[in-house]
Amino acid sequence: MTKTPKINAAVLGLGGMGGTHVSALKASPYVDKIYGYEPDPGRRAQRARELGVIPMDLADIMRDPAIAMVDIASINEAHVPQAVMGLRAGKAVLCEKPMGTTMKEAEELIKVQQATGGFLQIGFELHYSKLYSMVKDWILAGAIGTPVNIQCRYYCCEFHRKDSWRSRSTGGFLIGEKLSHYLDLQRWWFSQPLESVYSLSSPKVVPYFSHRDNHQIMARFKGGGVATLNFIMYIAESYHEDPLQELLAKQSDDGHYLQYYVCGTKGAIETDVFRRRVRRWEFGESDTGFESKIVETHTFPKEEDQVWFHNTYGQNLRVIELIAKGLPPEVPAADAYETMKFCFAAEQSEDTGRVIAF
Ligand SMILES: NC(=O)c1ccc[n+]([C@@H]2O[C@H](COP(=O)([O-])OP(=O)(O)OC[C@H]3O[C@@H](n4cnc5c(N)ncnc54)[C@H](O)[C@@H]3O)[C@@H](O)[C@H]2O)c1
CATH class of the missing domain: 3.30.360.10 (Dihydrodipicolinate Reductase; domain 2)
Known part of the structure; x- marks a missing residue:
């Protein structure tokens, strides 16, 4: 029997949507450790406790080669800087929509994805x-x-x-x-x-x-x-x-x-x-x-409702599996870029x- 591949993942932004992302990571058979980041250390510790994840600083997440996936559920302004950082650090990235707050940002992200060839899927979960x-x-x-x-x-x-x-x-x-x-x-x-x-x-x-x-x-x-x-x-x-x-x-x-x-x-x-x-x-x-x-x-x-309508949870379970198995995104970032x-x-x-x- 082949062993289920397991990855460590970090969720950036532990608000409402961060909680949904954590619940999919917890339910996935492909996940071992889950880390969580919030800019304010007090809020980071509190939300990590509430969600049952390990609090970690952003620079440490990016530096840790054992963290294969960053899952971005932070406020919109942070999406592109954090996704760029993740791709450059060699991590697979699942990033909430929108893919940037300006056209320039969206362009920057697609260019970094193309240059690194890294895994990038934007959270258009209605697919x-x-x-x-x-x-x-x-x-x-x-x-x-x-x-x-x-x-x-x-x-x-x-x-x-x-x-x-x-x-x-x-x-x-x-x-x-x-x-x-x-x-x-x-x-x-x-x-x-x-x-x-x-x-x-x-x-x-x-x-x-x-x-x-x-x-x-x-x-x-x-x-x-x-x-x-x-x-x-x-x-x-x-x-x-x-x-x-x-x-x-x-x-x-x-x-x-x-x-x-x-x-x-x-x-x-x-x-x-x-x-x-x-x-x-x-x-x-x-x-x-x-x-x-x-x-x-x-x-x-x-x-x-969940599975018929937004199904973020179903999307995330699937994306985690793709990353753990080394497969490409199902909704390519280049397609999300056209929507942006x-x-x-x-x-x-x-x-x-x-x-x-x-
Ligand atoms: N796909 C969907 O249907 C869907 C639904 C809801 C929200 N979202 C997206 O998810 C993201 C979060 O939305 P939410 O509803 O959870 O908002 P929220 O306000 O509940 O949570 C945002 C969290 O991000 C934290 N944060 C702020 N700056 C940060 C930074 N630089 N790095 C990391 N975290 C930071 C905040 O402290 C807060 O905890 C948004 O981009 C939103 O568009 C997507």
Whole structure:
């Protein structure tokens, strides 16, 4: 019997997401020791105790050849500096999105990855979601013909709260921070290069945000497909911290929406997170005209939200296994970089009022 390969890993940033990353490392059969880093030594010791990991200074993590993986769940500004440090130190890196807070940073990271040839996967975990992979599988199977039009409506409550690092972040922050996942899906489903992006944002409503709170992003892909993403972060009534983590029944009809319509030449797909549902239509033509029929519907229970929706845990388990076995990333960093270009083009379009062509 072959022995299970085991690695030591270090989690950088021991906040909410750091806790999720630690739980996957703890559950993985491929992990031996888990270290944790926070810049403030007091918080580092406290969070390490709470999460059951070994506290360690960043320089020591980078210096220790026995630590094969760094798992970055720190605030966005730290992602690229820490990922660059990790790759240069010869470590495999799993880094939370966004891949940088500026285009320059994203470029720097992809260049370092290419120069070192190191393992780098960015946390676009929706590729591991049962809901969104079902859409991908249907598209690949030809169930909707050629995808031509993707519409996303995402409305939620303000759940970043006053005086948080998120509320204090400037620019088009929410595009990288939240919408990068959803622009990434549009790219994944079309499987075509982007041609152009145009985005608008109306004056903000949330008074304490240093950044915009709404985005209407439109994109054209090679082959003629178009996509929109319509985001508002203040309309829904209920506040349960991140509404996507806790999909309470009330939220499904108080202004929250997270829906996609993926239209193809032969059918369409709808995903609806707050109704925990995915449906598929088939198009046809009768003697009297064009017809559309719902042919498949799947729903999922609340207990399965994690695996059907964000599935960060499932992504992390898989990435740890890839690293321990010396395999390459399943969602390559070069692909995440294309999504970041999409995000920054939308920001640039909002800043300048121009269509950004690729
Ligand atoms: N993939 C997803 O769906 C998803 C969901 C939530 C958060 N995230 C990402 O995870 C990251 C963390 O988010 P969170 O919700 O855990 O925030 P959080 O505020 O709960 O935690 C951030 C932690 O990083 C620490 N920190 C600050 N500067 C640091 C540095 N230089 N090095 C290491 N740690 C540092 C903070 O002290 C804090 O403990 C963010 O980049 C966020 O975008 C991703």
